[in-house]
Amino acid sequence: MNKILIVNVNWVGDVIFSSPIFKALKKKFSQSHIACLAVPRVKDILESIPELDEIIIYDEKGIHKDPFSKLKLIQSLKGRKFDAAFLLHRSLTRALFVFFAGIPIRVGYAAKGRGIFLTHKVKSLAKGAHRSDHYLNVIESFGIPVTDRRCHLAVNAEAKRFVDEIFKKEGIGPQEPFIVLNPGGNWDLKRWPLDKFSQLIDRLYEEFKLKIIIAGAKQDIELVDTIVQRARFKPIVLTGQTDLKQLMAMLAKADLVISADSGPLHIANAVGTKTIGLFGPTRPEVTGPRGMGHSVILQKDVGCNQEPCYNLDCPDNICMRSISVEEVVHEVRRLKG
Numbered sequence: 001m002n003k004i005l006i007v008n009v010n011w012v013g014d015v016i017f018s019s020p021i022f023k024a025l026k027k028k029f030s031q032s033h034i035a036c037l038a039v040p041r042v043k044d045i046l047e048s049i050p051e052l053d054e055i056i057i058y059d060e061k062g063i064h065k066d067p068f069s070k071l072k073l074i075q076s077l078k079g080r081k082f083d084a085a086f087l088l089h090r091s092l093t094r095a096l097f098v099f100f101a102g103i104p105i106r107v108g109y110a111a112k113g114r115g116i117f118l119t120h121k122v123k124s125l126a127k128g129a130h131r132s133d134h135y136l137n138v139i140e141s142f143g144i145p146v147t148d149r150r151c152h153l154a155v156n157a158e159a160k161r162f163v164d165e166i167f168k169k170e171g172i173g174p175q176e177p178f179i180v181l182n183p184g185g186n187w188d189l190k191r192w193p194l195d196k197f198s199q200l201i202d203r204l205y206e207e208f209k210l211k212i213i214i215a216g217a218k219q220d221i222e223l224v225d226t227i228v229q230r231a232r233f234k235p236i237v238l239t240g241q242t243d244l245k246q247l248m249a250m251l252a253k254a255d256l257v258i259s260a261d262s263g264p265l266h267i268a269n270a271v272g273t274k275t276i277g278l279f280g281p282t283r284p285e286v287t288g289p290r291g292m293g294h295s296v297i298l299q300k301d302v303g304c305n306q307e308p309c310y311n312l313d314c315p316d317n318i319c320m321r322s323i324s325v326e327e328v329v330h331e332v333r334r335l336k337g
Helices: 012-028 040-046 067-080 092-100 131-140 157-170 194-208 218-230 244-253 263-270 325-336
Strands: 003-007 033-038 054-057 084-087 105-109 120-122 178-182 211-214 256-260 275-278 295-298
Touching (some): 003 012, 012 033, 012 131, 012 263, 040 244, 157 244, 178 244
Parallel strands (some): 178 256
């Protein structure tokens, strides 16, 4: 195989979970050109995977929204003359792309009636398998061995310089230890209550005398403002001030990152930083950190027969509320000891 295409998934955490695939392919086919088809939101993550040679953007909600643009993308894929395509995404549209692009080997799960467009149908793993293993299974089922299942991202040098400048402005020394809190999440039920983050800030300041940074995306600014207003000690707020590569550089410098099940948790773990993951409606067995750093998971058995659940109308979010501030502080104390 001289040219290989990976058709990737749409979310930051899941793309991180797919990262061992590129290392395994490059190890098996050392001279091959490995490309990845993916949506724009994960481009920064893909650019941080060392073994990936090319990124092909599929902007399904933008420039590729209409049928003619999709046809142009198919023609572009056809012109690249890929030898094989491994489909991690289960969409029918993406299976049609690689089929009409004439890629001779097409490997993926036969979901959504797309089996007739694949040359190699992958048998699904058990329901409780880790998401990363579901992706790795696509290449393993084709006979490609995976000897290192850890997720790994490389930090961009320019992003490092950007973060160094921010830290200089905020009075954080080059070797000064700090903890990063990430209170956001892509849906509300995965978030730890805001008042608990406020209490945690105060406890960390009182006991460890460390600087605390609050990270997050622009959409997290309002909830971070609420956290800061309720805390007695004021952290350094960098919410909305970094892109994904810059966030990666910042998390790589941190002594510890505390976050719910979210993209920043998996980014921190993939760059080798210690993490404390706060889990509630999702299961660490399925979406827990699989990266280079040491990770501690906090999750309480609350007797909920829907756990793990995706009940966005849950009335009390008891699974996340049950994780106490004291339990988090205890794990911080243990990791720093």
